Amino acid sequence: MPFKPVILWTDALVYLLVAVVLVLVWHIRRNEYLLVPWRRVGHSASGMAALVVLIFFVAVGLLDTVHMRPIVEHDNGGARETAYSVDVLSVLDIIATPLRTRVEKTYSAPFAAHLYAREMVELPDGGQTREFPRLKYGGAHLQDPETQLVPDVASRAAAGAGAGMLVWSLLVTLLAARLARQRNETFMSALAAIWRRTTPTPWYAVCITLALMLLLSGAALALCGNYHIFGTDKVGQDVFYLSLKSIRTGLVIGTLTTLMMLPFALLLGITAGYFRGWVDDVIQYLYTTLSSIPSVLLIAAAVLMMQVYIETRPELFDTVAARADLRLLFLCVILGVTSWTGLCRLLRGETLKLREMEYIQAAHAFGVSHWRIISRHILPNVMHIVLISTVMDFSGLVLAEAVLSYVGVGVDPSMISFGTMINAARMEMAREPMVWWALLAAFSFMFALVLSANMFADAVQNAFDPRARTLPTRIRAFPRKRKQEPAADIAAAAGPNDSFSR
Amino acid sequence: MLNYIIRRLFYAIPILIGVNLITFTLFFVVNTPDDMARMQLGIKRVTPEAIGRWKQERGYDKPLMFNNAEQGWAKLTRTVFFEKSIAMFAFRFGRADDGRDIAHEIKKRMMPSLSIALPVFVLGLGVYIVFALTMVFFRATYVDFWGVVLCVALMSISSLFYIIGGQFLISKLWHLVPISGYGYGVDATKFLILPVIIGVVSGAGGNTRWYRTIFLEEMSKDYVRTARAKGLSENVVLFGHVLRNALIPILTGTVVVIPLLFLGSLIAESFFGIPGLGSYTIDAINSQDFAVVRAMVFLGSLLYIVGLILTDISYTLVDPRIRLE
Numbered sequence: 001m002p003f004k005p006v007i008l009w010t011d012a013l014v015y016l017l018v019a020v021v022l023v024l025v026w027h028i029r030r031n032e033y034l035l036v037p038w039r040r041v042g043h044s045a046s047g048m049a050a051l052v053v054l055i056f057f058v059a060v061g062l063l064d065t066v067h068m069r070p071i072v073e074h075d076n077g078g079a080r081e082t083a084y085s086v087d088v089l090s091v092l093d094i095i096a097t098p099l100r101t102r103v104e105k106t107y108s109a110p111f112a113a114h115l116y117a118r119e120m121v122e123l124p125d126g127g128q129t130r131e132f133p134r135l136k137y138g139g140a141h142l143q144d145p146e147t148q149l150v151p152d153v154a155s156r157a158a159a160g161a162g163a164g165m166l167v168w169s170l171l172v173t174l175l176a177a178r179l180a181r182q183r184n185e186t187f188m189s190a191l192a193a194i195w196r197r198t199t200p201t202p203w204y205a206v207c208i209t210l211a212l213m214l215l216l217s218g219a220a221l222a223l224c225g226n227y228h229i230f231g232t233d234k235v236g237q238d239v240f241y242l243s244l245k246s247i248r249t250g251l252v253i254g255t256l257t258t259l260m261m262l263p264f265a266l267l268l269g270i271t272a273g274y275f276r277g278w279v280d281d282v283i284q285y286l287y288t289t290l291s292s293i294p295s296v297l298l299i300a301a302a303v304l305m306m307q308v309y310i311e312t313r314p315e316l317f318d319t320v321a322a323r324a325d326l327r328l329l330f331l332c333v334i335l336g337v338t339s340w341t342g343l344c345r346l347l348r349g350e351t352l353k354l355r356e357m358e359y360i361q362a363a364h365a366f367g368v369s370h371w372r373i374i375s376r377h378i379l380p381n382v383m384h385i386v387l388i389s390t391v392m393d394f395s396g397l398v399l400a401e402a403v404l405s406y407v408g409v410g411v412d413p414s415m416i417s418f419g420t421m422i423n424a425a426r427m428e429m430a431r432e433p434m435v436w437w438a439l440l441a442a443f444s445f446m447f448a449l450v451l452s453a454n455m456f457a458d459a460v461q462n463a464f465d466p467r468a469r470t471l472p473t474r475i476r477a478f479p480r481k482r483k484q485e486p487a488a489d490i491a492a493a494a495g496p497n498d499s500f501s502r
Numbered sequence: 503m504l505n506y507i508i509r510r511l512f513y514a515i516p517i518l519i520g521v522n523l524i525t526f527t528l529f530f531v532v533n534t535p536d537d538m539a540r541m542q543l544g545i546k547r548v549t550p551e552a553i554g555r556w557k558q559e560r561g562y563d564k565p566l567m568f569n570n571a572e573q574g575w576a577k578l579t580r581t582v583f584f585e586k587s588i589a590m591f592a593f594r595f596g597r598a599d600d601g602r603d604i605a606h607e608i609k610k611r612m613m614p615s616l617s618i619a620l621p622v623f624v625l626g627l628g629v630y631i632v633f634a635l636t637m638v639f640f641r642a643t644y645v646d647f648w649g650v651v652l653c654v655a656l657m658s659i660s661s662l663f664y665i666i667g668g669q670f671l672i673s674k675l676w677h678l679v680p681i682s683g684y685g686y687g688v689d690a691t692k693f694l695i696l697p698v699i700i701g702v703v704s705g706a707g708g709n710t711r712w713y714r715t716i717f718l719e720e721m722s723k724d725y726v727r728t729a730r731a732k733g734l735s736e737n738v739v740l741f742g743h744v745l746r747n748a749l750i751p752i753l754t755g756t757v758v759v760i761p762l763l764f765l766g767s768l769i770a771e772s773f774f775g776i777p778g779l780g781s782y783t784i785d786a787i788n789s790q791d792f793a794v795v796r797a798m799v800f801l802g803s804l805l806y807i808v809g810l811i812l813t814d815i816s817y818t819l820v821d822p823r824i825r826l827e
Binding site for chain 2: 055294301302309312402406407418439443447450451455495
């Protein structure tokens, strides 16, 4: 085999998560009553547009999750020896090999052909001069960058965007054909329905977002082979590559934390609400105690302790990637420990309400066991709370990672993440002239990810929260008096997501 | 009322003991004092005598939870856990690794922390409520729609970018205020303006949207319909009825954080070089000064519990239906 598959801890959990999601999708598709709220999500234009963007991010994240150790061959006195490399690479790394390996000397601006700092250069006649040396890879194919750079970038970007549009029109054609078959219409009328936004699923918004994403990624893909489109950082690494790698870290923290805390929150919250009495007292004491420790400080304390643990036991980890990965996993666990209390409190309250319901009392009267009542009657009825708080927490966790990495208790410094990128770029703020591109890249990627996650979370909340009615579809230009408005009780109960900024 | 407060304070004791137990487990059981000493003194080439001295200086030279060498109650009391916890409850936090007294440091750094956190809190509360009420007043129009869009966009930006962007724009590009630093007295204003503005802006998205939700929920209640049926104008309904009633859920979320204002905000203080408790904590985390981190965890939990009690008291002030027994 040309490579040896490696499954890191977080990889395994991501696979598990994907499997769980697939099973849930299969289960939901088979039950009409479970499908109804999801259909409402599907009818929200902002939610579906956000989903398109999220799918792009998730695809990059998943590609970056499949890890392996490639084979390296080296000549050993005529006999060819093969061994597996010590570097753990992901599929994304292998696809982006040009980006990963084309390392410049130090900083260079986006689309630059020259380094960002002057250096002593030997002239052919023996003299020396200080000038900006050419980059080794960025724009290296140009003879005269001053005149050729702009036209070359423009033509490549146009070609990439054109390819993106080609893919887009193919996808739109497929979609229209599918719609035409479903609705028993001609192809053109299906296309017109999309365009006039008369389809129940907001395909128009989906197509526009898809066009935007494909244009951008097409242009980026066409350019990143010959230029550093977001510049390079201090050690000359391509910032675009770093941004792509950060996506997985953000996604892992946002999702695995929830996976870690769900069992605790579900088990303890429902048990406390269902059994009451001393069980309730103990569980309440537990979560009051945990939640009264400011979360940043608890995370800091826990991560500090883990650092000591790892540093005094270096023999436990065979590769750097394994160590960084375990630290990422531990960060998820700690974030889960500090964040399950909120959900646990909500679940306990809801279970307290549910257990007094008549159908539960009827189940009691029939002699149904506690376990069966919890799993058949209570659990399905609190799932909407679990789902809403899961999607609402996601964006907060991605943002928290950046802050924690800044504080010094985030991911391993060798792991590429938005936090470590910002942290490294922050040092260069004082430089004159300023190095701004790493910050810009981190900002735009993070903003796109968190914004789309927030919008999707809103759509899910509107669809699942029984107290939230659907939003008015059309907006009026004048204040509409005496109109009842959607109210989102879980958002109000959970409060703003700003516990980390305090 | 007084009875209630006293009882609540007694309830706080088991919670604080629990907090102590958790932090103690984190700091001393996961890694024994020997591990920490080795870490502090350098991992290799460290003599057992040096470790012993390090432990003795910090009072870690006793068994952790249970002392078999002693008799009777002393088995429990002559341990690291008991002695450190009792010291915490008496606000004797011991000395930091640089030899300074932690309690004294905390006292000294409280004011700078407060001088940035308090304006952010008061100003923020006012601004967010005004924005949220404006959006509710123009509900279901483009003002409301784009207001919500703006809030979601503001929510999606990391607080780090607010600070970096603000410092770059206002201090570096326009040279309006110094980038960072701290002064005392009137001198402090020019250092405080920027952090306060950034603090308010960075919380704007989430809080405004949250308050808007609360207001809208209040708007859908029966008394609002009654008030309108009486023929009251929309302004009177909004500012006279809805605002006052919405204060109750707003108080739940905000009064809790008032005591925590002492702790300052971790990131803002270290970015702006303000010598408050937040930057103290970050420095301690970076230099792995466990005594300081433990003290701050304890202080934070104590203040949180005080905040919960204050929340209950504030209910009685705004809602005459609630009586504390």
